[in-house]
Amino acid sequence: MIQEQKMGDFVHLHLHSEYSLLDGACRISDIPARALECGHDAVAITDHGVMYGAIAFYNACRETGIKPIIGCEVYVSPESRFTKSPGRHGRTQHLVLLCRNEIGYRNLIYLVSKGFSEGFYSKPRIDLALLREHHEGLIGLSACLSGSVAQALLKGDTAEADRRALELAEILGLDNFYIELQNHGTAEEARLVPELWSLAERCGLPVVATNDCHYLRRSDAEVQATLLCIQTNSVITDGRPMGFENDEYYYKTTDEMRMLFGRYEGALTNSVKIAERCNLEFDFSKLYLPKFRCPGGETSDSVMDRMARSGLEKRVNAGDIVYHDNEKMYLERMDYELSVIKNMGYSDYFLIVQDYVNYAKSRDIPVGPGRGSGAGSLVAYCLGITDIDPIRFGLLFEIFLNPERVSMPDIDIDFCYNRRGEVIDYVINKYGDDHVSQIITFGTMAARAAVRDTGRALGMSYADVDAVARAIPHELNITISEALRLPELKALYEASAKVRQLVDTAMALEGMPRNVSVHAAGVFITALPVTDYVPQAQSNGVTITQYDMDTISQLGLLKFDFLGLRYLTIIDDAERQIRERQPDFDLDHVSLDDSATFELISSGNTSGVFQLESAGMRQMLMSLRPDCIDDIFAAISLYRPGPMDSIPRFIEGRHNPEKIRYAHPLLEPILAPTYGCIIYQEQVLSIFRDLAGYTYGHADIVRRAMSKKKAGVMEAERQGFVEGALAHGIGEDVATELFDSMASFANYAFKKGHAAAYSIISYRTAYLKAHYPREYFAALLNSVQGNMPKMAGYIAECGKLGIRVLAPDINRSMADFHVSGDDILFGLLALKNISRQFAESVIRRREDGRFASFEDFVRRMADCQLNKRQLEALVKAGAFDGLGVLRSRLVVSYEAVLDAVAERRRNNVSGQLDMFSTVEERSEGAFRYPDIPEMSLREKLAMEKEMAGMYFSGHPMDSYTRYVDSLHTTALTDVSLCGSDDSDVLLSDGAELRLAGIISGINAKTTKKEERMAFITLEDGYASVECIAFPKVYSKFRNLIFTDSPVYVEGRLQLRDGEVPRVIVSTIGALVGNDELDGTVAVRTDPAETTEYGRKASEQAGRAGHAAQYSAPSGAAMPGTADYYAGLATSANVGDEVSELPKQNPAGKGSHGAHSPRLFLRVPDMESQKFKKCINLMEIFQGVIPVTFYDSSTSTYHTQQSGMMLSDFILDELRSILGDDSVVFRK
Secondary structure, X not given: OOOOOOOOOOOEOOEOEOOOOOOOOEOOOOHHHHHXXXXXXXXXXXXXXXXXXXXXHHHHHHHOOOEEEEEEEEEEOOOOOOOOOOOOOOOOXXXXXXXXXXXXXXXXXXXHHHHHHOOOEOEOEEOHHHHHHOOOOEEEEOOOOOEHHHHHHHOOOHHHHHHHHHHHHHHHOHHHEEEEEOOOOOHHHHHHHHHHHHHHHHHOOOEEEOOOEOEOOHHHHHHHHHHHHHHHOOOHHXXXXXXXXXXXXXXXXXXXXXXXXXXXXXXXXXXXXXXXHOOOXXXXXXXXXXXXXXXXXXXXXXXXXXXXXXXXXXXXHOOOOOOOOOHHHHHHHHHHHHHHHHHHXXXXXXXXXXXXXXXXXXXXXXXXXXXXXXXXXXXXXXXXXXXOOOOOOOOOOOOOOOOOOOOOOOXXXXXXXXXXXXXXXXHHXXXXXXXXXXXXXXXXXXXXXXHHHHHHHHOOOHHHHHHHHHOOOXXXXXXXXXXOOOHHHHXXXXXXXXXXXXXXXXXXXXXXEEEEEEEEEEEEEOOOOHHHOOOEEEEOOEEEEOOOHHHHHHOOEOEEEEEEEHHHHHHHHXXXXXXXXXXXXXXXXXXXXXXXXHHHXXXXXXXXXXXXXXXXXHHHHHHHOOOOHHHHHHHHHHOOOOHHHHHHHHHHHHHOHHHOOOOOHHHHHHHHXXXXXXOEXXXXXXXXXXXXXXXXXXXXXXXXXXXXXXXXXXXXXXXXXXXXXXXXXXXXHHHHHHHHHHHHHOOOOEOHHHHHHHHHHHHHHHHHHHHOHHHHHHHHHHHOOOOHHHHXXXXXXXXXXXXXXXXXXXXXXXXXXXXXXXXEEOOHHHOOOOOHHHHHHHHHHHOOOOOOOHHHHHHHHHHHOOOHHHHHHHHHOOOOHHHOOOHHHHHHHHHHHHHHHHHHHHHOOOOOOHHXXXXXXXXXXXXXXXXXXXXXXHHHHHHHHHHHOOOOOOOHXXXXXXXXXXXXXXXXXXXXXXXXXXXXXXXXXXXXXXXXXXXXXXEEEEOOOOOEEEEEEEEOOOOEEEEEEOHXXXXXXXXXXXXXXXXXXXXXXXXXXXOOOEEEEEEEEEOOOHHHOOOOHHHOOOHHHHOHHHHHHHHHHHHHOOOOOOOOOOOOOOOOOOOHHHHOOOOOOOOOOOOOOOOOOOOOOOOHHHOOOEEEEEEOOOOOHHHHHHHHHHHHOEEOEOEEEEEOOOOEEEEOOOEEOOXXXXXXXXXXXXXXXXXXXXX
């Protein structure tokens, strides 16, 4: 119960938090502190039309001893909420509603929910009819100038104002409706306050004083005005937004409010009386679990018991479970899990999940094998929820559901990302749309976005804002205040008052919610209607909660995760194509020890393989050489920050088992599968149980405490663990060391269940690539349609495997990419302007016979909404090239043919003419094409690129392949994708690159200094990159800058938020044709070596002992990591000189060390743990950048024989080990 709390002299009852999106600037975390500062004991939240922040506000106030009052300033339609037009009574009106109790809260969430589902028209609106039905427990205030009473008075209609006030009082109750007095210094309010006071006296209604708080302090007015400018896409220099012309809309003190309203009896004291009447309290201890609709009056416990045991029998009969003298283990595990699930009250949860999972499977919707800790449940496996046998793979149930710790179950399910919505629709239809809702998520203003938004609102130039935004590093969750500690942003901030205003304002807005969207996976199901628990909203037609995922859980509601996984769609697509020639193919039952699959994985040829295609992962796999599924489990678990330290030890143990050492023999059965390394959470639990006598449940509680660094719990458990270990014959020193080792690793330990489930998908995709590469790559291409760079990368991979991707063919192509013999046919749907509906119509028409000619196609497709844009795409892409008419003639004739057929159809009203048309009329001769020659190859290629995003007839770069290979360039595909989620190559802003391609576009400009520069489009048939040649470079190389010029380009990569990657050009050179090269390429002098870039490349390559720096040697290379030099990142605190380290010549006798890239690492000594961790990283990320260690204990340098690959990620790892000042990369 809420304790009685003595109120002060005033309470703010009208306040807009940050959740009045892009309008309110009162941060919820700061509101209680401001209330305390002003001597207030309570405060209300009344956001516009929503309750997004209600629970967060409640918690924040409770933590600081302030009484929270939950409310909302609702929008009221002057007519019916169902009227979706302005109406004769004018604009939407405002009304403040405050919750007196739980009944009022339930009514308020119902009202705001209906505002979205029934009344939304620009804003979520209710009407008085709805309020009349759901008014109990609410107190109403007449609101601001937009309130209905104030609006009538502003129009001079006193009688109407009285009528509206009395109507609201009649609905809410005379004691529950107050006339609101506000005075922010505007002329309208100065006039209205006396009139509202008089109205209250006439109508016998109480008054209450409020301030329309949109920010907490007067000094925040400019911040809130900027926020509004962001919302309205306006500029603050044009004047403050309408309605907030002054700075009076802040959280005022009691004295300030008394000066404004002290003369109006009751205006201030009534605010306190209202606060005393509002006593809503939330109980976060209750759970509100949904109910499964059981057949025939059965209980959910009995249904689950029956289905689980039946499922176990089915798994055994199908051969999924094979007993090896362990049947008792399965039966005992089943009994144990069922007892825990029933006792914890989660039978309904399991039944609901199995129901929608098995529905998906029955409709051939691909479902993942499992995810997360849920894979550790035998019951889930037998119910068909997961496809991972937890006993076979050593997974523990207690990590999922711990009988010694009350926790909500959480089974995440992956579905085909194209059909995930069908499963959600099934759940909505089964339980009712009033019992199912998806969950909201808030987009917030991150550091760079806040700077850019603020800069636009302040009217600053793009260039000035961009310079500041780019000074904030591309790091996850970095804040502006953190970036201000870095020299680049700090220098800009200190040098300019304008920049200071920009940065200070952006910091004030940073992190505020900007928009709402639908959570990627979360759905929850309720026993009672959703609006009995939480308010709802709409986002793009989808019903969502107004509370986020964490708040939903806090309120005791159970979330179900429906995740979309692209690779499930890819696997399903590939399987469908395989079954066209192998009908009995079933990927679910392929062997998990296929040698060809592991050979592919061990070779690092894992482009397009789930979870295994990143550059670093591929290198690790080549060192590990996996030959069993457990190795894939471990690889996925180890290749993360933290566990990476164990990779060298794991690989060493994998290849040299005799070198594995265990601190105690009892550890061997636990750690032998991972070669002596602790990798999984399950292993931590097993160590606690087997070495110290813990239960799995108790062990999991300790593991969680370790991962959260709960010092008190850990210290108490340390003694318990040591005592238990002593009882098992383990020495105190060994036990203490083992406990500390687990404590340090617990935060990084991976759930083996999650690794197992994802490894199955990884293995299956690798299996498909190894055995059915054509079908698999066709499926991969289908999954990335529209992403031209990614498509180009996969098509290039096909080329390496000898698989051709053929041009579209109107008589052979399917809607999607599809296998055709030994090749893959380009899908019609991948062409510009072709819809799936149209593509499928083409295929249906083809069932009646091949298209005999272009005219035949047009005639037969005329009633399928064929239009000129579709025809243009097909013609230019070459889809009709096999019909005997030159493409050049079709290009100039397709419109005339379409018009002729349309004219014939109009004239043939009865449809009889075509039926009796002569054969001659149907023949190709029926239309006379112009007698023109075929277009040039260049013209064909341009059209193919325009309509398909790629070339089919060849590419000009084909003539320069040998020379380009000798240059060791970075692929344009890698550049075009860098910074995106699809990239598996690390390229940093500022990286030095060498590219090769054909100049396909030039946009020359004249600068303010009357100098010429150019924006150049360079493309290679797979991707294009924009290159900028500034005046000096343009002038020097202008003889090479022309359309179709084959060139190589050297320059610096430029990455900016919201823009495509660009290259700032330093050098341009001509490519040499294959026919001009005699003998081998190496005989020719590389012209690039005359540049500084070329000299660095040659020196580095020679020193590293490689034939070339930019691509790894054949046979040992890591696929896809050519030109890692381009991805080098320079430490932010390091200049060109290594000033942080003693001045010596670490490179030894050679002079090249002073002119080449080198990494310097300062360590305490050459035996320290820090040194060993760095060596581990070097072994994982081998490369060509020389590494020199500085031994602080002896003040000596030590250059390593092997080099290292560098990237932002690797530098960050080194800094985390040694500290920022001990990691120096010198270019």
